[in-house]
Amino acid sequence: MFFQEVxxxxxxxxxxxxxxxxPGSRAKICVHSQDSSIDPVGACVGMRGSxxxxxxxxxxxxxxxxxxxxxxxxxxxxxxxxxxxxxxxLIDQENKRIDIILTEENLSKAIGRRGQNVRLASKLTNYExxxxxxxxxxxxxxxEFKERTETLIKNLEVDETLGxxxxxxxxxxxxxxxxxxxxxxSKIEAIDEDTAKExxxxxxxxxxxxxxAVALKLKDLGVDDKLINLKGMSQGMLVILGxxxxxxxSDFADLSSDELIGGFDxxxxxxxxxxxxxxxxxxxxxxxxxxxxxxxxxxxx
Numbered sequence: 001m002f003f004q005e006v007x008x009x010x011x012x013x014x015x016x017x018x019x020x021x022x023p024g025s026r027a028k029i030c031v032h033s034q035d036s037s038i039d040p041v042g043a044c045v046g047m048r049g050s051x052x053x054x055x056x057x058x059x060x061x062x063x064x065x066x067x068x069x070x071x072x073x074x075x076x077x078x079x080x081x082x083x084x085x086x087x088x089x090l091i092d093q094e095n096k097r098i099d100i101i102l103t104e105e106n107l108s109k110a111i112g113r114r115g116q117n118v119r120l121a122s123k124l125t126n127y128e129x130x131x132x133x134x135x136x137x138x139x140x141x142x143x144e145f146k147e148r149t150e151t152l153i154k155n156l157e158v159d160e161t162l163g164x165x166x167x168x169x170x171x172x173x174x175x176x177x178x179x180x181x182x183x184x185x186s187k188i189e190a191i192d193e194d195t196a197k198e199x200x201x202x203x204x205x206x207x208x209x210x211x212x213a214v215a216l217k218l219k220d221l222g223v224d225d226k227l228i229n230l231k232g233m234s235q236g237m238l239v240i241l242g243x244x245x246x247x248x249x250s251d252f253a254d255l256s257s258d259e260l261i262g263g264f265d266x267x268x269x270x271x272x273x274x275x276x277x278x279x280x281x282x283x284x285x286x287x288x289x290x291x292x293x294x295x296x297x298x299x300x301x
Contacts, residue, residue: 001055002029006044014040017069020123024062028080028120032069041068067124073098077129080121084110087134091127094284095261100131107133148172155206156199165190166199178203214239224248226298232291237278244277253295257288 008014014033021027031040044066045052052064067079074089077098088101102110110131111118122129132140145167152163155174169188171177177185177199185196214235218228221242226249228238246252257263261283262276278288 001058002044005046005051005054008033008038008040008043013038014043015069018124018126020120021062022116022120024060026063026065026116026120027059028065028067028124030067030069030076030080030124041066065120073125073127077121077125077127080124081110081117081129084117086110088137092282095282096126096285097128097130098125099137100129101134101137102131104133104135107131152177156202158199162191174203174206178207211235218242222247227252227295230291230295230298232287232294234281237281240277240280246277249295250299253292253299255292257285257292260288260292261285 002016003010006014009016009031013035014031017030017032019027019029029044031044033040033043043051046054052066056062056064065082067076067082070076070079073091074086077089077100078086081100084102084106086100086102086106090099090101092098100110109117112120118129118131145164148167149160149163151174152158152166152171153160156163156177158166165188166177166185171180171185180196180200182193182196182200185191185199186193191199218235218238221239223238223242224247227233227241227247230249230252241247241252246255255277258274258276260276260278262279263274283291
């Protein structure tokens with residue numbers, strides 16, 4: 001319909017980048033023009049809304065949001081969630097996920113009736129969108145800080161002050177400390193080089209103990225050596241798979257990437273979230289596909 005009503009689209013001077021619809025209710029369309037002298041949104045709307053109104057009438061009143069495409073993803077996401085006002089956009093490009101931070105007053109605007117606004121914005125941008133209020137985001141960050149601090153306190157036998165100091169300076173895990181140089185850690189005020197070396201040694205000892213404990217657990221679970229030796233598979237992943245009764249390389253080879261990292265399915269017109277076995281490890285789809293294909297090459301060679 002836009003090709004018929006907007007000559008610039010038909011002629012190719014305006015490009016439709018993406019479209020998302022709830023037929024009969026609402027649609028979002030993203031448009032772009034290489035010609036800086038052309039306003040793609042204005043051209044699609046027409047004089048006094050004449051062009052878009054013709055399409056709305058043809059669709060029996062379906063609402064249409066026309067959005068100007070941009071390479072700046074935070075701006076595109078913010079425009080896609082209009083009329084909500086966004087405070088911050090946190091992007092995980094590898095996993096195609098975005099966290100939107102906004103005020104409580106804007107929450108219902110961003111989500112829309114029955115989740116329609118955020119659902120269409122997600123389809124339009126091809127990113128999974130999670131919406132958090134500024135309060136929820138603050139609580140989440142505080143919980144993460146507390147959890148990371150407690151992990152360091154427990155495993156490195158340090159006091160709370162030192163644990164908090166390490167986390168606040170970016171040393172958020174045992175692995176990061178173990179892989180650091182004493183010089184990096186001793187740059188932190190109140191930590192000398194001897195203390196830094198001791199922290200690194202304790203981190204390495206902790207990782208060795210954890211590795212031995214996981215190896216014993218994998219043996220108890222009955223996970224096959226061929227799956228254990230699959231390149232790219234971590235011990236944590238193997239434990240989860242073993243607990244899910246995926247113990248042989250052939251079991252793993254028969255999985256799909258959605259079963260590993262999670263995804264969405266349509267059930268009776270509703271978008272249903274599917275949890276992935278290895279979702280907590282934040283694998284990208286490519287990494288999941290590569291693992292599965294490597295298993296299949298061994299199993300079915």
